[in-house]
Amino acid sequence: MFAAPAAAQGPDRFANEPVLGPEVFAGTCGFPVLLEDTFVAGEARIYPVDQAGNQRIMVTGGYRSTLTNLATGATIDIKYFGRLQYTYRPDGLVEIRASGQVLHWYTAADAAFAGLDGPGIYLVYGHSVMLADAATNLLVEPATHRGRITDICELLDAA
Secondary structure: OOOOOOOOOOOEEEEOOOOEEHHHHOOOOOOOEEEEEEEEEEEEEEOOOOOOOOEEEEEEEEEEEEEEEOOOOOEEEEEEEEEEEEEEOOOOEEEEEEEEEEEEEEOHHHHHHHOOOOOEEEEEEEEEEEEEEOOOOOEOOOOEEEEEEEEHHHHHHHO
8 A cells, every 4th residue: 555645735825915006116226116015816836845945935916006107296097917936045046937927126236137228116027037045136147038027217217
């Protein structure tokens, strides 16, 4: 008689939460930006630590958001749906893989590694891979972005 192997523990699941507030984008555009999510769907999944000591978190979902240039009052509405996978490694780094439509924001501290035109808020339609320090969330090597990229700061400045 053979015993079946124990089933691996599945991830803990949580509903996505809206992101609110101008502090989210501090230091990105040349003006303060407010993000207000008006619709959020999807979930975050936190997986058990694997044998190598990695902790994986997967976030999938859709968002409908309003971004406001607080200097001028100009607003834009965006919709995006994507997937983010964070792998927290035992060496103190976190690998971030994004696909679909994902909102990225970078401050001057990340600009050298962002692979974009500098600090800003970008909507990426495609794939991105980044490696960051888990303690500071700052990028430690150049990010790669494949796909179409929309500069949200530029849109808010022109609106």
